[in-house]
Amino acid sequence: MLSVSNVSKTYAGRTLFSGVSFHINRGEKIGLIGPNGAGKSTLFSLLLRETTPDDGLVTMEKNLDFGFLPQESAPVDDMTVLELATSHVHEHSRWEAEPKAKRILKGLAFRETDFDRNARTLSGGWVMRAHLARLLVQEPDLLLLDEPTNHLDLESLIWFQNYLQGYPGAILMISHDREFLNALTGAILEIANSKVNRYRGNYDSYLVEKAAREEQLKGAFENQQKEIAKLQQWADRFKAKANFASRAQDKLKMIDRMEKLDGPAAAAKQVKFRFPQPQRSGQRVLTLKGLDFSYGETPVYSGLDFEIERGERIVLVGPNGAGKSTLLKLLAGALEPQAGKRELGYNVKQGYFAQYRGDVLNMKHTVLQSAMDLPSRPGENMCRTLLGSFLFHGDDVFKPVGVLSGGEKSRLALVRLLLDPPNLLLMDEPTTHLDMGSIDALIGALEDYEGTLVFISHDVHFIRGMAKGVIHIAGGVLTPYAGDYQYFLDKTKATSAREALTAGLTNNQPGAWEAPKKAFSPPKSKEQKRLEAEARNARSKGKKDLEKNVARIEEELAALEKRKLELVELLQDGATYADAAKFKSLSEEMAQIEPRVATKTAAWEKAASELEALIAKEAAG
Numbered sequence: 315m316l317s318v319s320n321v322s323k324t325y326a327g328r329t330l331f332s333g334v335s336f337h338i339n340r341g342e343k344i345g346l347i348g349p350n351g352a353g354k355s356t357l358f359s360l361l362l363r364e365t366t367p368d369d370g371l372v373t374m375e376k377n378l379d380f381g382f383l384p385q386e387s388a389p390v391d392d393m394t395v396l397e398l399a400t401s402h403v404h405e406h407s408r409w410e411a412e413p414k415a416k417r418i419l420k421g422l423a424f425r426e427t428d429f430d431r432n433a434r435t436l437s438g439g440w441v442m443r444a445h446l447a448r449l450l451v452q453e454p455d456l457l458l459l460d461e462p463t464n465h466l467d468l469e470s471l472i473w474f475q476n477y478l479q480g481y482p483g484a485i486l487m488i489s490h491d492r493e494f495l496n497a498l499t500g501a502i503l504e505i506a507n508s509k510v511n512r513y514r515g516n517y518d519s520y521l522v523e524k525a526a527r528e529e530q531l532k533g534a535f536e537n538q539q540k541e542i543a544k545l546q547q548w549a550d551r552f553k554a555k556a557n558f559a560s561r562a563q564d565k566l567k568m569i570d571r572m573e574k575l576d577g578p579a580a581a582a583k584q585v586k587f588r589f590p591q592p593q594r595s596g597q598r599v600l601t602l603k604g605l606d607f608s609y610g611e612t613p614v615y616s617g618l619d620f621e622i623e624r625g626e627r628i629v630l631v632g633p634n635g636a637g638k639s640t641l642l643k644l645l646a647g648a649l650e651p652q653a654g655k656r657e658l659g660y661n662v663k664q665g666y667f668a669q670y671r672g673d674v675l676n677m678k679h680t681v682l683q684s685a686m687d688l689p690s691r692p693g694e695n696m697c698r699t700l701l702g703s704f705l706f707h708g709d710d711v712f713k714p715v716g717v718l719s720g721g722e723k724s725r726l727a728l729v730r731l732l733l734d735p736p737n738l739l740l741m742d743e744p745t746t747h748l749d750m751g752s753i754d755a756l757i758g759a760l761e762d763y764e765g766t767l768v769f770i771s772h773d774v775h776f777i778r779g780m781a782k783g784v785i786h787i788a789g790g791v792l793t794p795y796a797g798d799y800q801y802f803l804d805k806t807k808a809t810s811a812r813e814a815l816t817a818g819l820t821n822n823q824p825g826a827w828e829a830p831k832k833a834f835s836p837p838k839s840k841e842q843k844r845l846e847a848e849a850r851n852a853r854s855k856g857k858k859d860l861e862k863n864v865a866r867i868e869e870e871l872a873a874l875e876k877r878k879l880e881l882v883e884l885l886q887d888g889a890t891y892a893d894a895a896k897f898k899s900l901s902e903e904m905a906q907i908e909p910r911v912a913t914k915t916a917a918w919e920k921a922a923s924e925l926e927a928l929i930a931k932e933a934a935g
Contacts, residue, residue, distance in 0.1 A: 315340050315378060315455065315484065316361065318510075321370030323356060330356055332508045334370070338456065343478070343485045345495040345517060348505030350705050350749050354488050357505065358382070358458050361486075381454035385461045385488075386438065386719055388445040395419065395436070396429040399447040411451050418447045421473040422466070427857075435865040438720060439465035450477065459487040463494055464721070464746055468772040468816050469634040475812075490749045492517050493774045493812045535575045545569050590690045591764045592737035596660030597624050599738055599766050600645060605654035607644060614640050615790050618654065622738075627767045629777050629799065631815045632787035638770050639742055641787065642666075645768060646740045665736035667728060667744055674727055677716035677878070681706050684715055684726055688734040697733065703755040704729050704748065716878065721747035728756070737765035745773045774799075774811045788818045860925040867918045874911050881907065 316338040323331045330353035338344065346354055359365045360372055362382055393401065399415040419429065422443045433444055442465040449457060463471050475497050478485065486503075489495055495502070495517040502513040502520040513520040549565040552558035598621065605618040614637045622628070622645075630638040643649040646666035647656060658664070675684055685697040701711055704725045718726065724747050731739070745753050757779040760767065771777050777799050784795040784802040795802045799811070808814035881904045884890055890897050 316374040317372070318360075319371045319373070321360065321367040321372065323353070323360065323365075323367050325353075325356060329508050331367075331505075331510065334510045336503060336510055336512055338484055338486060340455070341482065341484055342500060343481075343498050344487070344501045344503055345499040345520075346486055346488045346503045346505070347495075347517075347520075347750070349751055351707060352505040354505060355385075355460065357510075358460065358486075358488075361458065375455075378456060379452075379454040380456055380458065381449040381452055382458045383442070383446055383449055383460060383462055385464065386442070386721060388442060390433045390436075390441055390444075393433055394430050395424060395433050395444050398433045398444045399451055402448055402452040415447060415451045418450045418477075419444075421470070421477060422447055423470045431861070432865070435861070435868065443470070446474075450481075453481075453483060455483050457481070457483060457485045457487075459485065459489075461488055461490065463489065463491050467634060471772060472813055472816065490745070490753060491773060492750070497812070531575070535577050538572070538575050542569055542572070590692070590734065591762075592663065592735050593661055594764075595624050595662045595737045595766070598622075598659040599624050599626075599662055600659060600664075601657045602644065603655050603657065605644065605651045605656070607640065607649065607651045613790070615644075615651075618790070618792070620792060622766060622768060624659075624766055625764075627780055627782040628769070628785055629781040629783075630768065630770050630785050630787060631802075633816050633818050636787045636818075637790065638787055641792075642740050642742055642768065642770060662738050663736040664738040664740060665731050667731055667739070667741040674730070675715050675723060677714070679715050680712050681715060681718070681726060682711040685711075685729055685733060688730060690734040692733045697729075700729050700732060701726075704752050725752075732756075732759050735763060735765060739763070739765060739767045739769070741767070741769040741771075743771055744769065745771060745776050772812070772815060774815075777815075857925070860921065864918065864921045864925055867914060867921055871911070871914045871918055874907060874914060878904070878907050878911060 317335075318337075319335050321331055321334045322329070346357065348354055356365070360367055362380060363372070390398065391401075396412070396415060396419070399419055400411045403411040416426075416429065420426075424440075424443070424447075433441060436444065446462060463474070466474060471494070475494060478498055485498070487495075487498070497516075499516045501515070502517060504511050504513065504520070504524070513523045515523070545565045545568055549562040551562075553562035553566075600622045602618055602620040605615055605620075606613075607615045607618075620641075630641060632638055640649065643666075644651060644656065646664060648666060648668075676687070679687060681701060682694070682697060685701055686692060686694065698711060706722075706725070706729075715723065715726065728744060744756065748756065753773065753776055757776060760780060767780065769780065771780075781799045783797070784799060786793040786795065786802075786806075795805060797805075802808075803811060803814055806814065806817075808817065881900055884900055885897070885904065890900065
C-alpha cells in the first residue's frame with residue numbers, strides 16, 4: 315500500500331536518511347524506533363507529504379486514507395468532545411459513527427457527561443485523547459501514531475492496546491513503551507546511522523535479531539579485514555622484486571575491487587554519571603499513622619498505617635482509582651488527611667515528582683541555568699551531559715523555560731531532581747515523555763541512588779529495573795510483596811505483566827486475579843429514589859456552575875500565560891535593551907504579571923479540585 319524507495323533526506327546540514335527503502339503492507343502493525351533526533355518525526359513528515367525527499371520516491375496506493383496523531387498539541391475547533399470524535403466521518407454515516415465514538419471515548423476514560431463538553435475546555439492530555447478517539451472512529455487505512463500512550467492512564471492504555479490488536483488497517487507507531495510494542499507489532503523499523511533497517515517480530519524479537527545481525531556483520535568485517543591485511547602484506551613484501559611486481563599489483567587491485575564492509579557501529583553509550591548522593595536518613599524514613607482520607611464524601615483510606623524504611627524501592631500497583639496517586643500525595647504531604655498523622659524520620663529530605671512540575675521551575679531561566687541553579691551547584695559539563703540524555707541537545711539548553719512544552723518541563727524537573735537528589739524520592743510516572751535511551755539513563759542513574767524510592771509507573775521495563783518491593787492497593791487495603799516485580803507476578807499467578815498492574819485480588823483466593831466487584835445493594839424505595847433524584851439535580855446544577863468557573867479561569871490564565879511568553883521573548887530581544895524606556899516598561903509589566911499568574915493558578919487549582927471532588931462523588935454514588 316505504501317513504498318519508500320531509495321529515499322535520502324538532509325536537514326540542517328545533517329544527513330538523516332541515505333538510500334532508504336521499505337514497504338508497508340495492508341494490515342501490518344509496525345514499530346518505528348531510533349534514538350532522539352534520528353529522524354522518526356521527519357520520516358512521518360515524508361510519509362504525510364508535508365516535506366519532500368532530496369532523492370528517491372514515496373509512493374502509495376490511490377486514495378490511501380491516512381490518520382496522524384502527533385505527540386503533542388493537536389488543534390481543537392469550537393465543538394463538543396463527541397463532535398470532535400465524529401468530525402472526520404462522512405455526513406451520511408455520522409449517525410452510525412456516534413455509538414462507536416461513544417464506546418471509544420468511554421474506553422479512553424471519558425464519562426458520558428464529558429461528551430457534550432466543549433473540547434476547548436479540556437486539558438492538553440484530554441484533547442489528545444479526543445483526537446485519538448477521532449482517528450479510531452475514522453478508521454483510516456494507515457494510522458501514524460507518535461507516542462500515542464503518553465497521555466493515557468494505565469487502564470486506558472490497556473484498553474487502547476487491546477483495541478489496536480483488532481484494528482483492521484495498517485499502523486506505524488513511534489513508541490518508547492517496550493510492552494506496548496511487544497503486544498502489537500509484527501515488525502520493527504529502526505533508524506540508525508542514516509539507514510532504516512527492518513526486523514521481523516515484536517520488540518523483543520528485534521533485540522534478538524539485531525544482536526545476531528551485528529554478530530554476523532562483525533564476523534564478516536573481521537574476516538574481510540584479515541583478507542585485506544593478508545593481500546596488503548603480500549604486496550608490500552614483493553612489490554619491489556621485479557619477478558613479482560605484477561602479481562603484487564594484482565593483489566592491490568583485488569583490495570581496490572572489494573566492496574568494503576562497514577565496521578560494527580559503535581553502540582550508543584548509556585549515559586553513566588555519578589550525581590551527588592543525598593545525606594543518609596534514619597532507618598525509619600516515613601510513617602503514616604491512623605490516616606483517614608476522603609474526597610468529599612468518597613472515602614479512600616480509613617485508619618491507614620504505613621511505614622517506609624531506608625533503602626526500600628517500592629512500586630505501587632492496583633486498579634485505576636484504587637488510591638495509588640492519592641497515597642503518593644499523602645506520603646509527600648501534598649494532600650492533608652482528615653485524621654491521623656504523617657511523620658518524617660530523622661534527617662529525611664523528600665522530593666516529589668508529579669507528572670507536571672512547572673511550579674518548581676523559573677520561567678525566566680534558560681534550560682541550562684535551571685539545571686545549574688541548585689544548592690549542590692553542579693558543573694556545566696555534568697548538567698549538559700544529563701540534559702543531553704534527557705533529550706535537550708545542542709542549543710536546546712539555551713531555550714527559556716517559559717517556552718518549553720509540558721513534556722519538556724517535566725523532563726527538566728526530572729533532571730533537576732537527579733542533580734540534587736533528596737534521600738526520599740516519591741515519583742509518579744517518571745518515564746512519561748522519555749524515549750527508550752532516556753528511560754535507560756534514568757534507570758542507570760537510579761541504580762546508583764543511595765536513598766529511598768517509592769513510585770508509580772506503567773512502564774514494565776522501568777518497574778523491572780527499579781522495584782525491589784511491590785505494594786498492591788485495592789479498596790483502601792495495602793498488600794505488601796517482599797520481592798521484585800517478577801516475584802509479585804509469580805505470587806499472584808498473573809498472566810500479563812502489564813495487566814497485573816491494574817488487577818484486583820480476590821479476598822478468599824490470594825493470588826487469583828479478578829476485576830473489582832460492586833457490593834450488593836437492596837432495592838430502593840420510591841421515596842429514596844425521589845430524594846436521590848433531587849440530590850442529583852442539585853449536584854448537576856452545582857457541577858455545571860463549577861465547570862463554567864473552571865473554563866472561565868482557564869481562559870483568563872491562558873491569556874496571562876500567553877502575554878507572559880510574549881514578554882519573555884521581547885525582553886530577550888537585543889533591540890529591547892537599546893530602548894531604555896521600553897525595557898523598563900516591559901520589565902514592570904513582567905513583574906506585575908508574575909503574581910497575577912500565581913494567583914490565577916491557585917484559583918484554578920481550587921476550582922478544579924472542587925470539580926474533581928464532585929465528579930468523584932458522582933462516580934461513587
